[in-house]
Amino acid sequence: xxxxxxxxxxxxxxxxxxxxxxxxxxxxxxxxxxxxxxxxxxxxxxxxxxxxxxxxxxxx
Amino acid sequence: xxxxxxxxxxxxxxxxxxxxxxxxxxxxxxxxxxxxxxxxxxxxxxxxxxxxxxxxxxxxxxxxxxxxxxxxxxxxxxxxxxxxxxxxxxxxxxxxxxxxxxxxxxxxxxxxxxxxxxxxxxxxxxxxxxxxxxxxxxxxxxxxxxxxxxxxxxxxxxxxxxxxxxxxxxxxxxxxxxxxxxxxxxxxxxxxxxxxxxxxxxxxxxxxxxxxxxxxxxxxxxxxxxxxxxxxxxxxxxxxxxxxxxxxxxxxxxxxxxxxxxxxxxxxxxxxxxxxxxxxxxxxxxxxxxxxxxxxxxxxxxxxxxxxxxxxxxxxxxxxxxxxxxxxxxxxxxxxxxxxxxxxxxxxxxxxxxxxxxxxxxxxxxxxxxxxxxxxxxxxxxxxxxxxxxxxxxxxxxxxxxxxxxxxxxxxxxxxxxxxxxxxxxxxxxxxxxxxxxxxxxxxxxxxxxxxxxxxxxxxxxxxxxx
Numbered sequence: 018x019x020x021x022x023x024x025x026x027x028x029x030x031x032x033x034x035x036x037x038x039x040x041x042x043x044x045x046x047x048x049x050x051x052x053x054x055x056x057x058x059x060x061x062x063x064x065x066x067x068x069x070x071x072x073x074x075x076x077x
Numbered sequence: 078x079x080x081x082x083x084x085x086x087x088x089x090x091x092x093x094x095x096x097x098x099x100x101x102x103x104x105x106x107x108x109x110x111x112x113x114x115x116x117x118x119x120x121x122x123x124x125x126x127x128x129x130x131x132x133x134x135x136x137x138x139x140x141x142x143x144x145x146x147x148x149x150x151x152x153x154x155x156x157x158x159x160x161x162x163x164x165x166x167x168x169x170x171x172x173x174x175x176x177x178x179x180x181x182x183x184x185x186x187x188x189x190x191x192x193x194x195x196x197x198x199x200x201x202x203x204x205x206x207x208x209x210x211x212x213x214x215x216x217x218x219x220x221x222x223x224x225x226x227x228x229x230x231x232x233x234x235x236x237x238x239x240x241x242x243x244x245x246x247x248x249x250x251x252x253x254x255x256x257x258x259x260x261x262x263x264x265x266x267x268x269x270x271x272x273x274x275x276x277x278x279x280x281x282x283x284x285x286x287x288x289x290x291x292x293x294x295x296x297x298x299x300x301x302x303x304x305x306x307x308x309x310x311x312x313x314x315x316x317x318x319x320x321x322x323x324x325x326x327x328x329x330x331x332x333x334x335x336x337x338x339x340x341x342x343x344x345x346x347x348x349x350x351x352x353x354x355x356x357x358x359x360x361x362x363x364x365x366x367x368x369x370x371x372x373x374x375x376x377x378x379x380x381x382x383x384x385x386x387x388x389x390x391x392x393x394x395x396x397x398x399x400x401x402x403x404x405x406x407x408x409x410x411x412x413x414x415x416x417x418x419x420x421x422x423x424x425x426x427x428x429x430x431x432x433x434x435x436x437x438x439x440x441x442x443x444x445x446x447x448x449x450x451x452x453x454x455x456x457x458x459x460x461x462x463x464x465x466x467x468x469x470x471x472x473x474x475x476x477x478x479x480x481x482x483x484x485x486x487x488x489x490x491x492x493x494x495x496x497x498x499x500x501x502x503x504x505x506x507x508x509x510x511x512x513x514x515x516x517x518x519x520x521x522x523x524x525x526x527x528x529x530x531x532x533x534x535x536x537x538x539x540x541x542x543x544x
Contacts, residue, residue: 029425030407037420038410045423049395052388056434057441064440066433 079524082107084538087301090247091149094141101141101152103378105134105196112198112245115542116254117225120218121240123159123169125199128282130154131197142193149304151194155248158234159200160207160283161292163187171203171282173216173412174405184281185316186250186292186309193308196248201236207252207285208233208398210415211468220262221468223539224505227347228465229474231264237295238265242539248305251295254285256460256483258293259510262495263461266506268302268535269295271483274490275320276445277306278313286397288436289390289487298535299496299525303327306518322516330523336372338524342366342451343380343458343512346482350383353462353480360498361459362509367531368457368524378449378456381442388487391423391440393488395430399424443489450491455520456512458482460495464505486512494521497534504540516535 022043026034036040082104085093088507093099109127116122137152155164160170160178164187169175183191191197202220204210210232211219220239222230230239234251238261241249253271262269270293277292284290296306307327313319342365347353351360369375380386399406402421410418450456462480466473486493491512498509509528511521529535 025426030403031410031422033407033410033426035411037415038422041415041419042422042425045419046426049392049423049426052391055385055388056392056431057438058162058434060434060437060441064437066436 078129079154083111084297085247086298087153087247087296087304088149088298091151091153091304094152095146097141101134101137101196102131104152105130105154105198108198108246115243116245118221119223119239119243119510120202120220121243121245122156122199123171123202123217123236123237124166126166126197130196130198137194137196140418147194148310150190152196153194153248154196154198154246155190155250156201156237156240157244157250158237158252160203160252161250162281163197163200164495166200168200168283170206171215171217172205172414172417174409176216180281181518182281185278185313189309201234201240203235203247203452204233204257205414205417206283206402206421207254207257209414209420210235211474212414212416215414219468222268222465223542224465226470228505229264229468229477230465231261234261234295238262238267238269241265241267241295241297243542244538247296248301249295250292250309252285252292253281253291253487254289254482255390255487258291258295259483259493259495260459260477260481263508264506266497266508266534266537267295267297268299268497269293269495270302270306270518270521271486272306272310272491272518273320273492275318276322276492276516276518277309278316280313280316284401286394288397289394291487294442299522299529300328300331302494302524317413320516325519327519327522330519331526333523334371335368335524335527337374338454339452340368340375340524341378341453341456342375343456343482344377345379346383347459347462351462351480353459354464356501357459357462357464357507361457361509364498364509365457366530367528371531378537379452380446380485381447383485384498386488387479388440389435390484390488392427392431392435395424395438396435397428399427439488446485446489446491450514455524456516458510458512460510461509464501464503464507482510491515492518492521493542494518494525496525496529499532499534500537
């Protein structure tokens, strides 16, 4: 397993991954790369990513 | 036990119980005996709770005998995917991580089923944490497909699908974050509804990905499915995603037929975006023809590519699931099965901006689908692209995660109902998916009921399970 991958896992706090786990991590990351390549990046700036936050409590 | 009792539908059983022609105790005893006899072969249950079930059945029988019938679920056996809490029982999520974790209170759906008089038979197998499976490296074996135990039974609500097909119970709950109700429904030849996002409370159910998680009914027939949704649907102020929308009478459209309805056909999902198995495509084409022949106005519609929904959904799912599992993955990675660990690790490398862009993209996809649905009552498309693959075929199992058209409706939150649509030459179930407007479950039941009655597919049961 290459050191670069191990370093990446370590940087993410995943320092208990075994060699087998690291191979899985690599496959998982590669699979996610495929999805990320389809992700549009030019979304209009005014379009908020989500509208789920609401302040709690009674109006004065 | 007669096969008739094993495959008795919820609606039929309810009428027999109401009129005191069937004793809940007798019914539950017979089903428990069937589970004891066959489940070693299918592994639908993680935990069977016979004493609890018989106590509840006796109580139901006494109440009904005294004239206090609560409704169609009174005295009705059911089972729960083991990520749903039942007070006093372990919720394991089929994982070593949570083995022995006893729930302190009922999930809201459990409360509702219990209040309706349901009789819990036990907790069901799932893919680990509703994400990775089938797995042979967990404390419990994976569920197997009653149509052919060498073939995949779908997941993640695998025990729910397998148990229904095996005639172990007439109703179960599953959960669906990227297709986990509809996949086992397709593989096991049963009926599975992923309701609209927010229709059913998720409080007390182990989360996978908060903004994509749904709970829904799994049954053998459409009518039974509507009856179970009626019990569990409704607003829960304790679930931030719960919708405060009125719950209609899901049985009201029964027998209305389909003439005059407008149904979009999302054919590109299973012909060009992904090439569906020829027998599956043929089954879908036949279903569209049948509906058109019955007076439905059908027309092809075009949505964004299936791969766009898949990418958007998988990024959101991976990010949200990693937020749930990060600590365990750091501290106890060895306690996960290989399939769940690999899928969950996918979220580790995502950046916050990736997740947020995916959420923005989701809104665009939702709006494009809403436009395409504007003049329609519903749409029809594939659920799975193939009949169930062999359970030892790793390549085909991996393909199962993308050769499907379920994720689009986790992304949009629309309801998706999967029903049987025939059988392959090898005797494995084929399926179709009906998709509705948000909170349009009743229209889906109306169409599905017509199709079910016209074809009779739900009357077939797996061979080799009669006694």
